[in-house]
Amino acid sequence: RHVQILPLLCAVCRLTLAFPTQTPSAYGTSTFYHYLLLLVKIFMNDVQSLQVNIPQSDPVFAPLGSSISIPCFVSLSSTPTTSSSSPVEPRVKWTVVSGGVETQILVARGQRVKVNEAYIDRAALLNHTSSPDDLSLWLGDLRSSDSGHYRCEVQQGLEDASDLVQLKVKGVVFHYRDALGRYAFSFHQAQRACEAIGAEIATADQLLAAYYDGYEQCDAGWLADQSVRYPIQVPREGCYGDMDGQPGVRNYGTMDPDDLFDVYCYVEQIDGEVFHDPVPQQLSFDEAQAYCRAAGAELATTAQLYLAWSEGLDRCSPGWLSDGSVRYPIITPRERCGGPQTGVKTLYRFSNQTGFPEPSSLHDVYCLKGEFSVLCLKNDCALNRI
Numbered sequence: 594r595h596v597q598i599l600p601l602l603c604a605v606c607r608l609t610l611a612f613p614t615q616t617p618s619a620y621g622t623s624t625f626y627h628y629l630l631l632l633v634k635i636f637m638n639d640v641q642s643l644q645v646n647i648p649q650s651d652p653v654f655a656p657l658g659s660s661i662s663i664p665c666f667v668s669l670s671s672t673p674t675t676s677s678s679s680p681v682e683p684r685v686k687w688t689v690v691s692g693g694v695e696t697q698i699l700v701a702r703g704q705r706v707k708v709n710e711a712y713i714d715r716a717a718l719l720n721h722t723s724s725p726d727d728l729s730l731w732l733g734d735l736r737s738s739d740s741g742h743y744r745c746e747v748q749q750g751l752e753d754a755s756d757l758v759q760l761k762v763k764g765v766v767f768h769y770r771d772a773l774g775r776y777a778f779s780f781h782q783a784q785r786a787c788e789a790i791g792a793e794i795a796t797a798d799q800l801l802a803a804y805y806d807g808y809e810q811c812d813a814g815w816l817a818d819q820s821v822r823y824p825i826q827v828p829r830e831g832c833y834g835d836m837d838g839q840p841g842v843r844n845y846g847t848m849d850p851d852d853l854f855d856v857y858c859y860v861e862q863i864d865g866e867v868f869h870d871p872v873p874q875q876l877s878f879d880e881a882q883a884y885c886r887a888a889g890a891e892l893a894t895t896a897q898l899y900l901a902w903s904e905g906l907d908r909c910s911p912g913w914l915s916d917g918s919v920r921y922p923i924i925t926p927r928e929r930c931g932g933p934q935t936g937v938k939t940l941y942r943f944s945n946q947t948g949f950p951e952p953s954s955l956h957d958v959y960c961l962k963g964e965f966s967v968l969c970l971k972n973d974c975a976l977n978r979i
C-alpha cells in the first residue's frame with residue numbers, strides 16, 4: 594500500500610506542474626491538497642482489491658445429520674512480503690442468520706481460530722492453515738435449525754469484504770408404529786414399514802440431529818444400524834432408558850433382529866402436491882381413496898405429510914393417509930389442535946396410542962398431486978412446494 598501511494602503522489606506533483614494554477618499564491622496549495630485527498634479516496638475505495646467469494650449456487654441443500662463444506666475464498670489486498678511495515682493479519686469471521694437471529698460461528702486471525710461454544714466439534718476452517726486464502730467452513734451434524742444465511746467475512750486494515758450463501762437442511766425423522774400395536778416390528782419389518790410409506794429407516798446420526806432440533810419421543814425404535822434408540826428432552830419415569838436424569842438419545846445398543854420395537858423413519862424428498870375441501874365433508878378410508886383419484890391425485894403417504902410439515906404445512910384437520918392412518922400437521926401449537934407441541938399429530942384407535950382408526954370412521958383426506966409435488970388437504974393445497 595505505502596509503496597503504491599508514492600508513484601501516485603508523483604503523478605499528482607507532475608499534474609500540478611503541468612497545469613499550474615493561475616494564482617498559485619491565492620488558492621493553489623489548497624486545490625493541490627483537495628486533488629490529493631480525492632485521489633487517495635479513489636485509491637482506497639475503487640482500487641480495493643480485498644475480495645471474498647463463495648463459489649456455490651444459492652441456495653445450498655444438505656441432508657439432515659450430514660456434514661458440509663461451504664467454500665469461501667479471499668484474495669488479499671497486499672502480499673505481506675511487499676509491504677515495508679509488518680502487515681495486519683486479516684480477520685476471518687463466519688456468521689449465520691437464522692430466524693432473524695445472527696450467530697457467530699467462528700473467528701480466525703492467522704493460525705488462531707476461535708469457535709463459538711455452541712459449535713465446538715462441529716465447525717472448523719478446513720484448509721486455512723495450509724492455504725491462507727481458503728476460508729471454507731466445515732459444518733458437521735447438520736440440524737434443521739442450521740438452515741439460514743451464512744456469511745464469510747474478511748477484515749484487513751480498513752478494508753472489509755464478505756459474501757453470503759443460503760443453506761437449507763432438508764429431511765425429517767419420525768416415529769412410526771404398526772397399525773396392530775406398539776412394538777410390533779422386527780428389524781426387517783421395520784425397514785420394510787418405512788419403505789412402504791415412502792421413507793427409509795433413519796440412521797443414528799439423523800435421529801441425533803432431530804434430537805438437537807428438539808425431537809422427543811418416549812418409544813424405542815429401530816434404526817438403520819440395527820440399534821434401538823429414542824430421543825428424550827425431558828427425562829421422566831418410564832423414559833430413562835440407559836441415561837437416568839440426563840436429556841439425550843437413549844440407546845439400547847444393537848438388538849436381536851427378531852426383537853420387536855417401533856421404528857424411526859427418515860424422508861428427505863417426495864415427488865408430488867399434498868391438497869382441503871372448504872366443504873366439511875368427512876370421508877371413510879375407501880371414499881378418501883376415491884376422492885383423491887377423482888382429483889387426479891392419490892392418497893398422500895405418512896412420509897409425505899411429515900416432510901410437508903417439516904417445510905411449513907399447518908392444518909388442524911385430521912385426514913386419511915395411504916397406510917390407513919389419520920394424521921394432521923401442526924406448526925403453531927394450539928389447544929384444540931392436539932395440545933402445546935408442534936408436530937404431526939396421529940389419531941389412534943385406542944387411548945394407549947395404538948391402532949389406526951376403523952376404515953369406516955369419517956375424516957378429512959390428504960392427497961398428493963404428482964409432477965410438482967404439492968400436498969393438499971382435500972382442495973386446500975400447501976403453498977410450499979415439496
Ligand SMILES: *[C@@H]1O[C@H](CO)[C@@H](O)[C@H](O)[C@H]1NC(C)=O
Pocket residue numbers: 662664719720727729
Ligand atoms: C483442502 O486441501 C486439500 C489438499 O490440498 C484438497 O484436496 C481439498 O479439496 C481441500 N478442501 C477444500 C474444501 O478446499
Ligand SMILES: *[C@@H]1O[C@H](CO)[C@@H](O)[C@H](O)[C@H]1NC(C)=O
Pocket residue numbers: 774775943945947
Ligand atoms: C392398548 O389397548 C388395546 C385395546 O384396549 C389392547 O388390545 C392393547 O394390548 C394395548 N396395548 C398396550 C401396549 O398396552
